[in-house]
Amino acid sequence: MSLIIPRGRIVGLLATAAVLAALGACSSMQTSDSVLGLVTPYRIEVVQGNVVTREMAAAVKPGMSRNQVRDILGSPLLTDVFHADRWDYIFTIRRQGAEPQLRRVTAHFQGEQLSRLEAEQELPTEAAFVASIDTFKKKGDKPPALELTDxxxxxxxxxxxxxxxxxxxxxPARTYPPLEP
Structure with missing residues (x-):
């Protein structure tokens, strides 16, 4: 005795198997950051706040007015109505190929004068900050010399x-007609 399966039923089973295989492949691809290990999806670069470098913090001195501090550090990301004598400078950056960064700097005022500047961690120099977010550099490459030696x-x-x-x-010198008639 032979088993006969209708042709429509075979097509339905094959279609169901194909759909299940595709769904299984999709779920396994979501856990990976790349498609087939070759293409990585674009990730938006998120930069928030003001970067405060070591040089900028060194330029700010106690006794400076709020306007002077704003001229050097920029407008603060947070000003609190309940803490009018405190400005918070928070900086975050998430860039593909670089480590995410988070820095907090707080300026404390007494009236209109700066009393102190606090940072949660040591601030980077401008050169160190640029190097930390430079994703186009190649390891071991030295920048080219821009001037010739003697x-x-x-x-x-x-x-x-x-x-x-x-x-x-x-x-030869040019002569122009007068501007007024």
Whole structure:
């Protein structure tokens, strides 16, 4: 005795199996950051607040007015109605290929004068901050020298005079008509 399965039923079973396989593949891909290990999805770079560097914090001195502090550090991210004598500078950045960063700096005022500036952690220098978010750098690459040394300048050949080139004479003076008729 042979078992006969109708053709429509076989197609239905195959379609169901294909759908289940596709759903299983989708759920396994959601746990990965890349599609097939080759393509990574775009992630939005999120930057919030004002970056405060070591140089900026060193420029702010106790006794400065609120406007002077604002000129150096920028407008604070948070000003609290209940703590009018406190400005909070919070900086966060999430950039693909770089470690997320979070920094908090608080400026305390007495009246209109700055009393102290507090940071939860040591602030980076401007160069260290730029290096920490630079995702285009290659490890071990040195920046190219932008100026020649004296020895390199002396090693350059002297410019050759151009044949047929003469000393340029200034163009003849131009005369313009008067502006009013």
């Amino acid at each position: 020895a390199q300048l002396q090693a350059l050949p002297a410019p050759k005079p151009q044949p047929g080139a003469q000393a340029e004479t200034p163009p």
